[in-house]
Amino acid sequence: GQNVRLKNVVIDRGxxxxxxxxxxxxxxxxxxxxxxTDKGICLITKPMIRQLSA
Incomplete structure (x- = not known):
């Protein structure tokens, strides 16, 4: 995406x-x-992204 800022993330495939x-x-x-996580790492999965637009 455009104008995205990501820090300390793990993004699932696809x-x-x-x-x-x-x-x-x-x-x-x-x-x-x-x-x-407690250390501030965020996991991003397809269902989580779908939930953002719901």
């Missing part, structure tokens, strides 16, 4: 990142939308 997605800058927001 995931298309939507335009404007920001991950890794707001721990509370990241924890609501993605699986986040």
């Amino acid at each position: 995931v298309r990142i939507p335009d404007g997605l920001v991950v890794g800058e707001d721990p509370k927001e990241d924890a609501k939308r993605f699986r986040r």
Whole structure:
């Protein structure tokens, strides 16, 4: 996607990142939308991305 900012993420194979997605800058927001470790690494999967647009 365009205008994306990703920091400390693991992205599952085949995931298309939507335009404007920001991950890794707001721990509370990241924890609501993605699986986040105590060290701040976020996992991004297809179902998680689909949930964003639901």
